[in-house]
Amino acid sequence: MSAISVSHLGKRFDDHEALRDISFDVEVSELTAIIGPSGCGKSTLLRCLNGLELFDRGRVRLGQITLEMNDNGQRELQTQLRHLREEVGMVFQSFNLFPHLTVLENAVLAPMVVKKQARSVAEEKARALLAKVGLRERMDYYPSQLSGGQQQRAAIARALTMEPKVMLYDEPTSALDPSLVGEVLGIMRQLDDEGMTQVVVTHEMRFAREVADKVLVLHDGELIEADAPEVIFSAPKDERTRAFLQSIL
Amino acid sequence: MKTPNIVPHIARQFTAATVLGGFRRWMLLALCLGASVANAQTPAPLRWAGDAEGGAPYLLPNPKNPREIIGFEIDLMEALARNLGRKSVFVQNQWDGLVPGLQRGNYDLVVNGLEITDDRKQQVNFSLPYYVCGEQLSVRADETAIQSLADLRGKVVGTLKASLAQRILEREGGIEIRSYENQNNPYDDLAIGRLRAVLMDWPIAIYYSKPNPKLKFVGETIGRMEYGIALRKTDTALLRQVNEALLALIKAGELQRIYDKWGIGNPETTALFVQIAPELQTAMPAPSATPSQMLADFSRNITTQLTWQQRLQRWRIYLPPLLLQGAPMTLLISLLGMAVAVALGLVLALIYLYAPQPLSWLARAYVELFRGTPLLIQLYLIFYGLPNVGIRLSPLTAAVIGLGLNYAAYEAENYRAGIQAIPRGQMEAALSLGMTRAQALRHVIVPQALRLVIPPVTNDFIALFKDSSIVSVITMVELTKVYGQLAATYYDYIGVGLLAAAIYFLMGLPFVRLARWAEKRLATDKRISTTAKRRWLGVGAKPA
Numbered sequence: 001m002s003a004i005s006v007s008h009l010g011k012r013f014d015d016h017e018a019l020r021d022i023s024f025d026v027e028v029s030e031l032t033a034i035i036g037p038s039g040c041g042k043s044t045l046l047r048c049l050n051g052l053e054l055f056d057r058g059r060v061r062l063g064q065i066t067l068e069m070n071d072n073g074q075r076e077l078q079t080q081l082r083h084l085r086e087e088v089g090m091v092f093q094s095f096n097l098f099p100h101l102t103v104l105e106n107a108v109l110a111p112m113v114v115k116k117q118a119r120s121v122a123e124e125k126a127r128a129l130l131a132k133v134g135l136r137e138r139m140d141y142y143p144s145q146l147s148g149g150q151q152q153r154a155a156i157a158r159a160l161t162m163e164p165k166v167m168l169y170d171e172p173t174s175a176l177d178p179s180l181v182g183e184v185l186g187i188m189r190q191l192d193d194e195g196m197t198q199v200v201v202t203h204e205m206r207f208a209r210e211v212a213d214k215v216l217v218l219h220d221g222e223l224i225e226a227d228a229p230e231v232i233f234s235a236p237k238d239e240r241t242r243a244f245l246q247s248i249l
Numbered sequence: 250m251k252t253p254n255i256v257p258h259i260a261r262q263f264t265a266a267t268v269l270g271g272f273r274r275w276m277l278l279a280l281c282l283g284a285s286v287a288n289a290q291t292p293a294p295l296r297w298a299g300d301a302e303g304g305a306p307y308l309l310p311n312p313k314n315p316r317e318i319i320g321f322e323i324d325l326m327e328a329l330a331r332n333l334g335r336k337s338v339f340v341q342n343q344w345d346g347l348v349p350g351l352q353r354g355n356y357d358l359v360v361n362g363l364e365i366t367d368d369r370k371q372q373v374n375f376s377l378p379y380y381v382c383g384e385q386l387s388v389r390a391d392e393t394a395i396q397s398l399a400d401l402r403g404k405v406v407g408t409l410k411a412s413l414a415q416r417i418l419e420r421e422g423g424i425e426i427r428s429y430e431n432q433n434n435p436y437d438d439l440a441i442g443r444l445r446a447v448l449m450d451w452p453i454a455i456y457y458s459k460p461n462p463k464l465k466f467v468g469e470t471i472g473r474m475e476y477g478i479a480l481r482k483t484d485t486a487l488l489r490q491v492n493e494a495l496l497a498l499i500k501a502g503e504l505q506r507i508y509d510k511w512g513i514g515n516p517e518t519t520a521l522f523v524q525i526a527p528e529l530q531t532a533m534p535a536p537s538a539t540p541s542q543m544l545a546d547f548s549r550n551i552t553t554q555l556t557w558q559q560r561l562q563r564w565r566i567y568l569p570p571l572l573l574q575g576a577p578m579t580l581l582i583s584l585l586g587m588a589v590a591v592a593l594g595l596v597l598a599l600i601y602l603y604a605p606q607p608l609s610w611l612a613r614a615y616v617e618l619f620r621g622t623p624l625l626i627q628l629y630l631i632f633y634g635l636p637n638v639g640i641r642l643s644p645l646t647a648a649v650i651g652l653g654l655n656y657a658a659y660e661a662e663n664y665r666a667g668i669q670a671i672p673r674g675q676m677e678a679a680l681s682l683g684m685t686r687a688q689a690l691r692h693v694i695v696p697q698a699l700r701l702v703i704p705p706v707t708n709d710f711i712a713l714f715k716d717s718s719i720v721s722v723i724t725m726v727e728l729t730k731v732y733g734q735l736a737a738t739y740y741d742y743i744g745v746g747l748l749a750a751a752i753y754f755l756m757g758l759p760f761v762r763l764a765r766w767a768e769k770r771l772a773t774d775k776r777i778s779t780t781a782k783r784r785w786l787g788v789g790a791k792p793a
Contacts, residue, residue, distance in 0.1 A: 050681055052677055052680065052681065078685075078686075081680075082683060082685060085680065085681055085682070085683045086683040088681070089681070090677075090678070090681035092674055092677070092678060094672075094674055096672075096674040096675060096677065096678035097678075098675065098678070098679075098693050098697075099697065100696050100697050100700065100771075109682075109692055109693075110679075110682035110683060110684060113684055113688050113692055114682065114683040114684055114688070115683075155678075158682070159681075159682070162682055162683060
């Protein structure tokens, strides 16, 4: 069974059709890259996968949990979303670390609050993950005392503390100084090697080409192409994909 | 001077309790009072109210020991209570609140130069009159144009708000009337030329105008008014007892002795007593010819030009009541009031922002209502209005709740601004980690918002600190009230005023410092200040 299955997803913002009838599957342990021109709906699609954005039509299945917009009560929806989010880690373009907490506190908050773990247990796990992303020496720093790359790595470690089955990244390197992009992509590459299922909205075409198992191309809310990176980057079938790749390469 | 024994004794207990600031002392006092009520052997104390800011000769802080209240009405009530075999307990209340407080049951009698009028008789019962006088016209010593009431036409004349004097001036017509809240300010304004004349109850004139060499009396007293003790309409048994006691005091010559002691005996009152007790016709002594020691002391007090040294000496007398009685109460009310405001404000802001429709609307209505109506009226409604629906709060509770409810509206808006200033990504990150909205608020949003709102909340606390003086309208004696009483007693608005202002300032200062410290310490962006400094110095352009 695939890790994620999206079928006939549709979403409107007022009079603008943000997502049109999108269907795709993400296999376990694969890294899927979502690319496309800005405003094409990449981020909206990704945010639908963990319920930060609600959709109008279609269905998202993530492991055992199926999210469907029907007549379920608000309360039931919220519960469902919470279960879904425990399975999915999310990394944002702007990091969104909690500025009033140290890096370590950022990483133990959710396990303690959501999973009711004891501080000692949560800290042990958080320390290991922070060490893994290369922040052993920065655990007691506040986010504002870190560089962008360090902050994003901390954010990834924070998401990992919840032991998600899937990691979602919304343009994780777009806010970074070019010299710091590599360290973040390195972590994602490492996770891929370890078999983490990941979905990345990105502008880093080299990364998509080298690491992704599958590339989705979105254009104006429509999924115009989904294929292996070699195909997308060397022999795209859709004219619009070709135009997009030309514009950025 | 002989000091009345019972009331000052209680006053001392009260101040002693405030002095040590300890709740333990309060508890002790409460226990004592409770015990005395519980003990069926001892009759319940006779609780009566007046406003000691009113001043001489009615009620005033003793110039020699300002934490004790003296006055001819204290002496009168001492004698009356003794006659009834009860203990006299004086309750301080703002003049405007005297009758409402009576209706509310805070005390059983009002004794404060309350003129018996038909209007007031609609609301309360009056005892036999205990004193009669008229209104005395005062002018500057060099005034020649004013000989009588008729000469006041077209001139600016000061008097006491809602008094017989005001009615007389209004009836005369064509006079520009300035109404004052207290009795000494008009005489000050007369002396410096803001007024051409002042018409005031004769005993007040005797104390505040006559000793002043810059002023003089003109003509005989005008009009006639009787002071009575006010009681609730329902307390007919107490009314009978009070009347009997008054009659006994009149017959025994006791009231006359009190008036002589205070130098306010007059023929009108003598005539009244003879009318009430015809047998006094022959026995009644004429008003004493020996000058009153009280009046002489008071006159010396307000007329003597003090050297700077003496003036500073006197400040030492002001300090104990200001610091030990007024300031702790102001501090207590403000801290408790702010605690209520800060807690309730947060709840309101969260309901407003996150609760479903009807609740959120109610929170908004609360904010608009409490922000949009005067605190004074809110306090009156809480203290005097709520008893009508069976809720009777102690003055302290009412003050704390009143200030708290009012400031909660402002704090709610501060929090709302603070919460809304937190970037949306924070909530999204928390939700993405599996937190519920409530958990996200509790652990992520509100802690950050609280740090943001420290400066505006500190601002409001300082404002509340000073606004707390308003609670004197519901019988609380706090810093501003003590200031008013002292200023009226020593006739020193500048000296006492400077001291009181300095105490407010110094009491507020630690909180301002504390807030600064907390702001710095809890800053979410730890490096902001140091980075800014470094950048300014041109070192370390980038943080680690």
